[in-house]
Amino acid sequence: MDTKRDMQQKNPWHRKLIVILTILFIVGIIVIVSTAIIQNKPLPQKMKYGIVLDAGSSHTSLYIYKWPAEKENDTGVVQQHHACNVKGPGISSYSAKTDNAGKSLSECMDLAKTSIPDVRHSETPVYLGATAGMRLLREQDDMASENVLTSVANTLRSYPFKYEGARIITGQEEGAYGWITVNYLQGNFQKNSRFFGPFQDTQASVTLGALDLGGASTQITFVPQEEIESEENSLHFRLYGKDYNVYTHSFLCYGKDQALNLTVAINLKIDEPDNVQENPCFHVGYSKTISLKNLYKSPCTAKQKKNLRMDSVVLNGTGNASKCRENVLKIFNFSDCTSSSCSFNGIYQPHIYGSFGAFSAYYFVMQFLNLTTHHETSLAKVKEKMEYFCSTPWASVKQRFPTVKEKYLSEYCFSGNYIITLLENGYSFTEDNWNTITFIKKIGNSDAGWTLGYMLNLTNMIPAEAPSSPPLPYGGYVAIMVIFSLLLLALCTIGYIFFGKPACNSQKHII
Numbered sequence: 001m002d003t004k005r006d007m008q009q010k011n012p013w014h015r016k017l018i019v020i021l022t023i024l025f026i027v028g029i030i031v032i033v034s035t036a037i038i039q040n041k042p043l044p045q046k047m048k049y050g051i052v053l054d055a056g057s058s059h060t061s062l063y064i065y066k067w068p069a070e071k072e073n074d075t076g077v078v079q080q081h082h083a084c085n086v087k088g089p090g091i092s093s094y095s096a097k098t099d100n101a102g103k104s105l106s107e108c109m110d111l112a113k114t115s116i117p118d119v120r121h122s123e124t125p126v127y128l129g130a131t132a133g134m135r136l137l138r139e140q141d142d143m144a145s146e147n148v149l150t151s152v153a154n155t156l157r158s159y160p161f162k163y164e165g166a167r168i169i170t171g172q173e174e175g176a177y178g179w180i181t182v183n184y185l186q187g188n189f190q191k192n193s194r195f196f197g198p199f200q201d202t203q204a205s206v207t208l209g210a211l212d213l214g215g216a217s218t219q220i221t222f223v224p225q226e227e228i229e230s231e232e233n234s235l236h237f238r239l240y241g242k243d244y245n246v247y248t249h250s251f252l253c254y255g256k257d258q259a260l261n262l263t264v265a266i267n268l269k270i271d272e273p274d275n276v277q278e279n280p281c282f283h284v285g286y287s288k289t290i291s292l293k294n295l296y297k298s299p300c301t302a303k304q305k306k307n308l309r310m311d312s313v314v315l316n317g318t319g320n321a322s323k324c325r326e327n328v329l330k331i332f333n334f335s336d337c338t339s340s341s342c343s344f345n346g347i348y349q350p351h352i353y354g355s356f357g358a359f360s361a362y363y364f365v366m367q368f369l370n371l372t373t374h375h376e377t378s379l380a381k382v383k384e385k386m387e388y389f390c391s392t393p394w395a396s397v398k399q400r401f402p403t404v405k406e407k408y409l410s411e412y413c414f415s416g417n418y419i420i421t422l423l424e425n426g427y428s429f430t431e432d433n434w435n436t437i438t439f440i441k442k443i444g445n446s447d448a449g450w451t452l453g454y455m456l457n458l459t460n461m462i463p464a465e466a467p468s469s470p471p472l473p474y475g476g477y478v479a480i481m482v483i484f485s486l487l488l489l490a491l492c493t494i495g496y497i498f499f500g501k502p503a504c505n506s507q508k509h510i511i
């Protein structure tokens with residue numbers, strides 16, 4: 001009995017109960033904290049997908065984008081998942097056999113079907129946007145352009161995706177969406193764009209201008225320092241709570257393929273001896289016969305049509321970069337400016353301002369010519385390199401680059417000189433601001449181009465206002481939970497030490 005009483009005095013039942021309760025309490029806290037942490041841990045994310053087909057003048061590309069479903073409106077979350085180059089020419093080349101335009105897309109569309117999970121197919125939007133090649137075909141033959149669009153639409157509808165339309169986008173849209181793409185990918189809209197009470201800065205963040213050089217048209221888009229004078233070149237955006245006034249212009253016929261045709265046509269002399277044109281934009285030893293029917297077929301060159309007795313002309317390269325630029329310059333008209341400043345052909349352009357990203361053919365050409373590292377390459381150096389490259393005989397060029405497609409290789413001399421002329425004489429870039437241009441293909445994993453901006457806009461993924469509060473990052477959440485539970489534990493221990501013991505003692509007395 002004494003031993004039992006001793007035991008009871010040493011280890012009274014309520015003391016045991018307190019210990020058990022404390023253990024249960026601590027275990028409970030651990031369970032609650034762990035559950036809360038696990039619940040808040042980003043679960044395997046549900047991804048959404050979108051498909052955009054860029055039906056350009058020279059070829060069609062299909063882009064698949066993906067983004068986490070819950071973060072739809074955060075900037076910078078949409079990424080390129082996959083890209084596919086359609087075999088064959090652009091859809092406008094199928095004007096005589098319009099059924100084949102749709103068929104040409106099947107291979108890439110089949111690929112899209114396998115690269116997007118089946119369960120997502122029905123909710124995945126698919127858009128086709130056609131650019132300058134189709135704008136020209138519509139000018140030439142409205143019916144044929146309609147038939148081509150019907151053909152591609154029928155093919156797209158035959159897939160399990162959510163068909164959202166096939167249309168010719170305007171040059172203004174092409175410029176605008178290219179600008180949105182590069183700035184979205186650069187994260188420029190995100191910078192300082194969260195909404196913190198009434199003090200949000202509505203001043204637009206610094207953005208990157210967009211230079212796009214296609215086969216049939218070219219776009220320039222940027223936020224100028226001065227006010228934009230012409231409404232038709234002006235875009236107003238409110239993105240993430242900031243206002244942007246953007247200048248854009250698309251020059252139809254000034255893509256590099258149409259510009260080459262235009263340069264040949266303008267420099268063609270009626271009394272060309274033996275139907276031969278000495279052409280400084282091609283290498284010495286290079287010779288190419290072009291049919292005049294083809295040359296004048298496009299609305300871009302139709303106005304240049306001369307009364308020639310011959311059917312074709314032979315272009316014989318003379319390989320001279322500065323003479324090439326003199327020839328190219330003739331396709332630009334620098335008179336007839338009715339605004340305070342113009343680029344060319346009487347088109348208003350504010351002064352060049354800020355930094356630029358130049359993509360598409362700007363990149364293909366400058367990358368091949370090794371002229372993309374502009375920080376070391378001045379405009380004078382670029383011209384010097386062009387002089388050397390163009391004067392290299394065609395046989396040597398071919399020998400040096402045996403794997404490069406002959407069509408591309410033969411045109412780099414023209415293309416490089418065209419790019420210099422367009423940027424320097426057309427848009428008024430100078431030696432001083434040449435280094436503000438970066439030649440880019442991709443930003444992160446995504447290609448620079450208008451397609452991403454087009455999809456972001458059509459799926460309403462860029463909100464006008466900034467998200468109201470920054471979400472707590474996962475790490476921060478874990479830290480807060482741990483600190484909170486440690487505090488609770490400390491309080492518990494203190495409580496037990498100060499109040500638990502006297503309570504035990506007093507109970508001891510009672511018993």
Ligand SMILES: Nc1nc2c(ncn2[C@@H]2O[C@H](COP(=O)(O)OP(=O)(O)OP(=O)(O)O)[C@@H](O)[C@H]2O)c(=O)[nH]1
Nearest residue numbers: 056057058059131132214215216217255360361364
């Ligand atoms: N060197 C080189 N040239 C290319 C390559 N891909 C396309 N091009 C050429 O670059 C020019 C522009 O190509 P894109 O930007 O695809 O033009 P596009 O979208 O078809 O034409 P637009 O409808 O005017 O935008 C065309 O003359 C193409 O033939 C490439 O990989 N290397």
Ligand SMILES: [Ca+2]
Nearest residue numbers: 056131214360
């Ligand atoms: Ca293009």
